[in-house]
Amino acid sequence: MFPRASLVRRPEAVQRPGMTKSLEYLLTAGCLKDFVGRNSQPEGQSVPMQGKGLIITEKPSVAKDIVQALGGFEEKGKGDYYESETMVCTYAVGHILTLLEPEDINPIYKRWRLADLPIIPEDFKTKPVPNQKTRLGVIKKLMERNDVAYLVNACDAAREGELIFREIVKHVGVTKPIHRLWLQSMTKKAIQDGFKSLQDGMKYIGLAAAAECRAHADWLIGMNATRALTVRLKAKNQRGVSWSAGRVQTPTLSLLVERELEVLEHNPQAYWKVIGNFEANGQVYDGTWYDPNFDRKNATREQKEDRIFEKAKAEAVIQTIAGKPALASETRKPSPRNPPMLFDLTSLQRTANTRFGWSANRTLRAAQRCYETHKVLTYPRTSSKVLPEDYKPEVSRILDILSGTGDYGPHAKHLLDKGLLNQDKVFNNEGVTDHFAIIPTGEVRALEGDDQKLFDLVTRQFMASFYPPSVYEEVERITEVGGNYFRSKPPRVLKEAGWEAVFGKVPDKGDKSFAALIPGKDKAEGVSVKSSEATLEEHETKPPARISEAGLLSLMENAGRHIENEELSQALRGADGLGTAATRADIIENLKNREYVDENLRPTPKGIRLIDILHRINASRLTSAELTGQLELFLNEVEEGKRSPGDFMREIATYAKDVVDSTRDFDFEQIYPDENPLGPCPNCGRPVFERAWFYGCSESTKRAGKKACDFLIWKDFNGRYINRNAVRILLEKKVTPELDGFKNANGKDYRAVLELQGGKLVRRVVENSTEVDPNQPQLDVNLEPIAPCPLKCAPDCMVIETPADYACQTKVKGRDAGEKRGAPGFAFPRVLCKRNLTREDLVTFLQTKETPIISDFVSKKGRKFSAKLVMENDWTGFRFEFPPRVKKSAAKDDEGAGTEAAATASPAPAEGNG
Structure with a gap:
């Protein structure tokens, strides 16, 4: 995939500021040497546990869980860190460092010019993420304390968690020994056991090297491709418009564009179906004509066994069967549906998209809250659908707790009484990746809105995985008349609910409308039936369906299956396809924020044009999952010590140069002849x-x-x-x-x-063609009134839930009468800036005229921000109020996010939301 030829040295006259004289520097990988060779004892030697250890977690909530599990800690510095007699614990907030931008390397890169590309830094240095300088300062001060003898990496047990920790250590420059805490659960016992068996940091040097190589590779490919494409494709009158490209983002966009072009280029064709009418045992049934000799292997997508593309041929079938005797054969057989696997993040996102219409990002946010805030679910950013084999006692403990609840009690008691089925599938050490499947923790909390719906979905899936299969009865009846065949397939009938009982299914009482040809027999052949007149139905071929978010997640997860090179295919499958379970939601949101696709994932002209150009300039590798497969193959070799980080980065740098050359040298007239x-x-x-x-x-x-x-x-x-x-x-x-x-x-x-x-x-x-806004939230409704209307529109007027907002009964009646947004009354959003607002938020707003500070709002450009909603205009509007800013530099960034959010959702006088 990557070029294997020796690197091309640039003439001295065209050296770029901030670059080495050649790419050969990357062979030494000095920065990577510092990154992985520091902070570890020689292999085979144990790390001394003398002095205090500094624990660094990836999130504040994890730090709290650890100090509570270990005990003996006191909060210090207004929550900046915790300290006991033997340990100090502090936290990052995800990535608090980011790679330098090109303009940070050299001011000349502020101007985006083809002459300056490719940009290959001598060293990939980092800087604090905006608003995280204070957090970095706290960590640095603790790292440099004389009584801190060693460090404990308690970031998430995966490549990205390793990167977050090692970046901080490298940026600060300390050389103290490292231990690794590797957790797959946040239970108290799991944390205590983890600290009893801390690993030597040397064991994870390969993982650390692969993590940094991946980050640097994405920077090189994305930064150079984005700048080159933006310079070539941006119109002269466009400002601030970027043609972003990346290793994962662009192949994902390509999947959507390829399908969209299939849809747009579709030419509808008319076809006909012949529906036969028959009678058996006094019951009338229909059957659809089909060709029993249909060649599925060589058929096109639009050709089906029951479609006739010539009307005269369809009419001839009707004439042929008129008045002829008919014989019917039938098969009735049980059709089991196996219980589901436990959820990993991607399957959870797919299911939530199918059932609730949620985006992947909305599902992830709810799962994170259930994990971090409520502690009711295990770690959600996992690609595993199984549990460790020693987790059976924990499952029994969780079921015992659930057995005491009203909603889940009967199903949990059934499992405890009857025993757990499917244990070989559910408990499988080999199937556990960095984290195991998403399951309930056993904590019982009162939840609302998205969090409750997601917890319910995961909990029922958890119980259902230990149930027996559900069993349906499937019936297929073939009726032959005049040499023509008609198939009847009535809806399946649920005979045994099995695992589907957990989701509220009950066995059907029986479908008497399609009784057996021979009563009591599952098979029948050559039974005479009456034939009536057949009817002709005209249809039109449809284009392939556009890709839903659930479908895109599946395509991303299974991208490796369509790669012919088996080695690359296996590497991509081992990496779970395009992106990871933790990053796919962000990738999809980035495509929307960069206006490559709309909210329904339909590619925009900009997105289609980008993929079209890349194909035409022979840069198709950037649109293909094969690039990720090759990169993952090399990263695995780096992690295993089979490939040096320097060799890996040389391959990436050469590829980045090829992308720039392809983009710089093409001529529009040549690629559009x-x-x-x-x-x-x-x-x-x-x-x-x-x-x-x-x-x-x-x-x-x-x-x-x-x-x-x-x-x-x-x-x-x-x-x-x-x-x-x-x-x-x-x-x-x-x-x-x-x-x-x-x-x-x-x-x-x-x-x-x-x-x-x-x-x-x-x-x-087209008249009346405006569709219902697909982005308008349509949530489940709790019919119980919430509180009296603050406007007192009418005696006893109460605020209630609607599928889209909280509104008073007067306003709801006005909408029903056709007044829509102009209807008088009180309203408060249920989803604002992609954040679910709960009934509790509303009650606080009604009582105090403002909500608490709410986190996880997402601006139009995808930036998270925190704010509270404050009443305005005597309950007919509200405004955002942002937390106080501590530093001037931080205030600038917060203000930017706040302005953007306010513009996204400015209050409307009549509705109270924007």
Whole structure:
């Protein structure tokens, strides 16, 4: 995948400031040597446990759990750290360091110029993340204390956790020995056991090296590709627009774009189905004609065994069977559905998207709150669906606690009484990755909103995994008449609920509408039935379905299965595909924030154009999962000591240079040649060709004021990508069919027809085509009133839940009467800036005219921020109020996030939300 040729040295005259004279520096990997060779004892020697140990966790909540589990700690410095007689414990807040930006390396890089690319730093140095200088200062001061003799890495047990800790150690520059705490659960016993068996940091040097190599590789590829593409693709009048590219982000976008182009290029075809009408034992049933000799192997996606693409042939079938005797055969058989596996993060996100319509990010936020804040679920950022084999006593303990609850009690008691099934599948040490599956911890808390729904889903899945299969009865009846065959497949009937009982399913009482051909028999052949007149149904082929968020998560997770190179495929499968369980939600959100896809994951013209350009300039590797597969293969070799970090970085640097060269050297006229004309120009009759940004004839693209024809069709037309097929139809028929995907000023979708009138393109909006906003939250409703309406709209007017907000009964009645947003009354959002607001938040707001400070708001650009909502305009509006800022530099960044959030959700006088 990566070039194996020796690196090309640049002439001295074109050396870049902040770069080495050649890429050979990376062979020595001085920074990596410092990174992994420091802070460990020689192999085979134990680390002395003298003096105090400094524990560094990845999150504040984990630090609290550890000090509570170990005991004997006192809070110091207003919660900055904790200290006991033998240990000190402090925390990071995720990544508190980030790699230097190019302009930090040298001011010349403030201007994005192709002449300065590729940017290859001599050393990958770090700087504090905005607002984290104080946190870094606390950690540094503790690290440098004379009584601190060794460090304990208590960050998450994975590659990223190792990176967070080692970055801090390297940045501070201390050389004290390192121990590693490797936890897969945050229970008190697990923490205590973990500290009894701390590992020597030397054991994780390979993991640390691979972690930093991955971070540096992503920087090199992403930074250079993004700058090169932005310089080449950004219009002259665009400011602040970036054409971001990356190792995982771009292949993910490519999956969506490939499907979108299939949808757009689809040409509907008419086909017919013949529905036969029959009677057996006094009961009427239908059957659909099918071809028993259908060749599935060589069929196209649109060809099916029950589709007839010639109407005359379909009509002939009806004539052939008229008045003929019919014989029916039938098979009834049980169809078991195996119990589900436990959830890993990706399967949990898929299920929540399918059942609740949640985004991957929304699911992750709820799971994190259930883990960190409520302590009711285990660590969610896992790619494992099994438990350790020694976890059986813990499962019994959790079931014992659940057996005392109302909702889960009967199912938990059943498992305790009958015993746990499927233990070989659920308990499997080999299937445990850095963390085991997501299960309840046994803590019982009162939850609301998203947190309650997610906890319920995980808890029921946990219990269901130990149940027997559910069993359905499937029936297939084949009716033959006049040499034609008709298939009948009624809905399955649930005979034994099995594991589905945990989700509320009960066995069906029986479907008498489709009784057996021979009563009491599961099989029947050659039974005479009556044949009535058949009917003809006309249909039209549909394009493939667009990819949902659940579908995209599956495609990302299974990306390696479609790679022909077996070695790369295995590497990608071992890395769980594109991205990780912990990062896929952020990748998807980044695609939305960078306007490559909309909220429904439909690629925008910008996203389609990026992938199209990359393919045309022979940079397709950047759009392929194979790049990630190759990188993971090399990272595994680095972790195992089979490849040096320097060799790895040399490969990456060479690849980054190739991407820049491909981007710098292409010519738009060469990658969009005058080939494959789409039709004649309606103005001058010359052939119309595809260009980079539009479709036009040769005369419409002349420069320097010599344009002889003004006909062109922009690819980005009112937010919709105009594809080749639409242009081809337009030039041929002067009008297109109804096209979806156009967007109005509010970002809502609508349908329109494009027409050519006098050589000009005209858009005709389809009446009543504006769709319901797919981003409007539609949540479950608790019908119990919450509190009296603060506006006192009417006697006994109460605030209640609606699928989208909390509103008083007067306002709800006004909406039902058609007043919609203009309806008078009180309303308060249930989801604001992607944060679920609970009934408790509302009650506090009504009592004190403000909420507590709420974390996890997400701005329009994907930045998290904290704020409280304060009442305005006598209960008809509210505003954000942000926590006080301590430092001027921090205030600048917080203010930026706050301004952005306020613009996203400014209060509306009548509704109280934006």
